Amino acid sequence: MADIAELTKQIATLAASPPANLTEEGRYGLYTAIVYETVAVRLGIDLKLFDIAVPAGRPLTVTELSEKADPHAQLVGAKNADGYESLHQGRSDAYAAKPLAGIYCADPPLREAVIHLSRAHFNTVTGISRTGQVDWFDFYPVEEKLKVASPSDILLVDVGGGVGHDVVAFQRKFPYLQGKLVFQDLPIVVEAAKDVPAGIESIGHEFFQQPVSVKRAKIYCMRTVLHDWPDKQARTIIKNTKDVMSEDSILFINENILLAQGISLYQAKLDIAMMACFSSLDRTEKQFKELLESEGFKSVGTHKPQVQIPRAGALLEFCLAE
Incomplete structure (x- = not known):
């Protein structure tokens, strides 16, 4: 595993002098590498997706998740669950909890830490410019x-x-x-x-x-x-x-x-x-x-x-x- 101090130094250097020929693919690759996961986990906690998926012990369809969590099925959404690294997608409409998903269930302290840390301003991404992309x-x-x-x-x-x-x-x-x-x-x-x-x-x-x-x-x-x-x-x-x-x-x-x-x-x-x-x-x-x-x-x-x-x-x- 790379030394954290060295990785931090490399990121700071890149931020100070970004490459002039950075492609859009490269730009989004960098964004994906540093994307903020806490908001997705916080939503999973609030919807009780981890509390439902972990004890189930089997893949649950989006319909099953939404019925137990009680939001509209679209708010659970198979594609939204892709944002939770602790849920694994099997077939197109079913998800199962990964081994570490239990840390986001009720009682573990990490769950409370996520709730506390996620009170920062949420980046709506709606203002992200589409400059440089094709029309x-x-x-x-x-x-x-x-x-x-x-x-x-x-x-x-x-x-x-x-x-x-x-x-x-x-x-x-x-x-x-x-x-x-x-x-x-x-x-x-x-x-x-x-x-x-x-x-x-x-x-x-x-x-x-x-x-x-x-x-x-x-x-x-x-x-x-x-x-x-x-x-x-x-x-x-x-x-x-x-x-x-x-x-x-x-x-x-x-x-x-x-x-x-x-x-x-x-x-x-x-x-x-x-x-x-x-x-x-x-x-x-x-x-x-x-x-x-x-x-x-x-x-x-x-x-x-x-x-x-x-x-x-x-x-x-x-x-x-x-």
Whole structure:
């Protein structure tokens, strides 16, 4: 085992003079190596997952865990359990306690230490920049599929689009595409948008409704929107967007897409952050499709960048079901 003092010295040296050519893969590798585990363990303690799994002596399905812990099954979530190093995933929906999981059950002092130490501020990760990562329009066939009949038609509506950074980047890459570009967010957010280029419109409103002014757009895009909301609220957002769509409209869901099993610790942490902060979740592709299809949408396809790294995201394409 490496000397702790030497490892500390190496980390301090790296922090003081980070490599100029650090790749995104390398960056996330470093993050995963130092990721903070206490929050995940604290959630497992609060949900009594260790108290349930240890005495069971066998793998328990997510349904069994959720029934005994009494939160919604999605809050236990198979993918969330990947974040607990003391639980072992067998088949895709079952988990068993590892030998040391008992230290997080009732009575052992380490359990109380975790509760005490985890009172620090929780990093919601929602503010982590996606600078340097590819945008959906870098790997989607934009010129082939995104066309409108006239300049007065709406080409793209960015739902929950912040201060318009994605729309601005889209216009910069495809300045010759005709059609209006729109971004929406809360009025206080939209008001902070500065130097918005000509040809881009901002609309301040809550996305739990859609104004008639954006009816029949070609594209409605939601980038990292739905993972902030449980299914109930997500359905409202989806339904109200559906109400302004035409038969030729497309809905894009640009999100982190989790694997059904075997996700990275980094991705599990992001999912746990959504649960802890918003009672929500990062969804699997199956969960997204089931959610959208239950509201009258049909999956057209899933698009991914050529190089996949954590948080690179994917683009799920939907149209109205017939």
